[in-house]
Amino acid sequence: MQKMCGQDNPKHQCHCQGTRMERFIQPCLLLLLHEKPTHGYELMESLKEFGFEDGGDPGLVYRNLRKLEEEGFVTSEWETEGTGPAKRLYSVTDTGIDLIHSWSAHIQSNINRLQYFLQRYRNSLGSQPKNEE
Amino acid sequence: MQKMCGQDNPKHQCHCQGTRMERFIQPCLLLLLHEKPTHGYELMESLKEFGFEDGGDPGLVYRNLRKLEEEGFVTSEWETEGTGPAKRLYSVTDTGIDLIHSWSAHIQSNINRLQYFLQRYRNSLGSQPKNEE
């Protein structure tokens, strides 16, 4: 049996599996880092604003940051000052900024595709009653 | 080196990797089959309207159809009449229709997330000049 999406209402269990937005975490991280250079743990907190439940999986966040750094879109340095364990502070590079622009263009075209789908959905099914589960 | 997205203009090679819309082929197949029961090969042709280049990979299309059938969202039967090789004709079931509704709700919420991103992008970067590659 396939996994369910859960969506907004935890009681409603639909089967659409439309939960994942592939790679979407990447532009979110870049944009957040452009707004304010910071570290992974705080980024997780901010990711909630972009719809990532609980800020997303730590593994996903930290690995994405490392990969972005490998590829030159962000840079990092250790911050040992202050309380608690050391933080790895990230900031966006110039190519990172370019990447945000690229992503934004792409996200706009994704919106267009999704809206095309909804348009067509409404034309053929939108006004019909739904079978409640 | 990471893969590039290609986007609209084949000459423009951006690095956003935002090409895939995970699982999006599923609601498209279901909606097309609701509009008109048909077979995989023709579905590939129609998928172009939803932004799938060349109608998407045949492997992806046929495997998705089989999986949807396994799960009871579509049914199929062989069509041996007519010219050319036999076609497997698919149509949507009632639970398949429900699934389209679920997907649509989800797609709407994905649009909202993407638009939230773009809004925030415009606030912090939208008016600035882009470094052309």
Add this chain to the structure above:
DNA sequence: ACATATATATGATTATAACATATATAGAAA
């Protein structure tokens, strides 16, 4: 006879997310 269009299917590889843990620092509470 050979190429092409139609039609379905499957094997193998790669990319990504999800799930599970491990490690370490520091403050608060008991």
Add this chain to the structure above:
DNA sequence: TTTCTATATATGTTATAATCATATATATGT
């Protein structure tokens, strides 16, 4: 002072899905 929690980063493992490659077969056009 022991224990709990929050902070902070990291990695191993598995599951899922897209991509790439290829195989098979029917029919038509040249």
